[in-house]
Amino acid sequence: MQVTIQRREAPVPEPLEIEGQNRLCLEDLAVGRRFSSATHVIDAAQIKAFAGQFDPQPFHLDDETAKGTLFAGLAASGWHTAAITMRLLVESGLPLAGGIVGAGGEINWPKPTRPGDVLRVVSEIEQVTPSRSRPDRGTVRVRSETRNQRDEVVQVLIANLIVPRRATSQVPSELAAG
Amino acid sequence: MQVTIQRREAPVPEPLEIEGQNRLCLEDLAVGRRFSSATHVIDAAQIKAFAGQFDPQPFHLDDETAKGTLFAGLAASGWHTAAITMRLLVESGLPLAGGIVGAGGEINWPKPTRPGDVLRVVSEIEQVTPSRSRPDRGTVRVRSETRNQRDEVVQVLIANLIVPRRATSQVPSELAAG
Secondary structure, three states: OOOOEEOOOOOOOOOOOOOHHHOEOHHHOOOOOEEEEEEEEOOHHHHHHHHHHHOOOHHHHOHHHHHOOOOOOOOOOHHHHHHHHHHHHHHHHOOEOOOOOEEEEEEEOOOOOOOOOEEEEEEEEEEEEEOOOOOOEEEEEEEEEEEOOOOOEEEEEEEEEEEEOOOOOOOOOOOOOO | OOOOEEOOOOOOOOOOOOOHHHOEOHHHOOOOOEEEEEEEEOOHHHHHHHHHHHOOOHHHHOHHHHHOOOOOOOOOOHHHHHHHHHHHHHHHHOOEOOOOOEEEEEEEOOOOOOOOOEEEEEEEEEEEEEOOOOOOEEEEEEEEEEEOOOOOEEEEEEEEEEEEOOOOOOOOOOOOOO
């Protein structure tokens, strides 16, 4: 499966340089700050390939069979939508120093992702919490909405991420999170 | 990437027939009922392949570079652990009538998944709620722990799943969940 990342045609609210030197530390993140990713076009071949590997259920595997299921047509696995969301966040949607390292969060899929959908991720910082015990880092809670070309939300991810502080300008050296 | 499913050597607490006629409806699910999946062996090639497609960060892509990161060695993307967990649930871990259809939930990664880990999923029914408006279905809250060969928990997923009721013995025909 080839993952194709396309730039959005419409101007993004807050274009950001994604290169290392401009990535953001904890001090750069204020509650309410928003980010927008590039887009990814998902097609039936991608949906079936992911499902064949990780979520082999009829509504993710076969167009005809899917019509008779509760999805009423081929739909992507929610974990596929999550994986594409991660790719968009890593490559363009959330330029954090140290990368995107999550300890966990909440995930919901309000609508199915369909073949032909043009997905992008709009993120907003909800909380910024410096670590009490570790001066080199903190956590941010980020709400990331994955939206299709009709601006419908197909996934909401509220993630708790580890972010380094500028004071040390180093990636945290030890972490239990997966 | 080839996903290899291996049966557990140790006896599972509650072996279950996974074929359609023996799949479980809402009435079959009581709080506290437990299930155990087959195992999946993850290796470095799988970790890098998934990361290359969906989570291209150094700690998921390259053994040497990963040593200098906060993970102190190659670790699987959390979304890769989630995807493998789904495969194990679908194929052996949670034989629900109508398949495994989740509207969302909580996910946490207490420890990294490493190359060579032998993953399996242990699930427990936490809540069973018949739908008030739709007599043909209900929801169950399921806690699924993904554990490695040392019985360490690498992921906790608490998912809200849609399950058909036996009364109708039909898969719900309409659903907004993704």
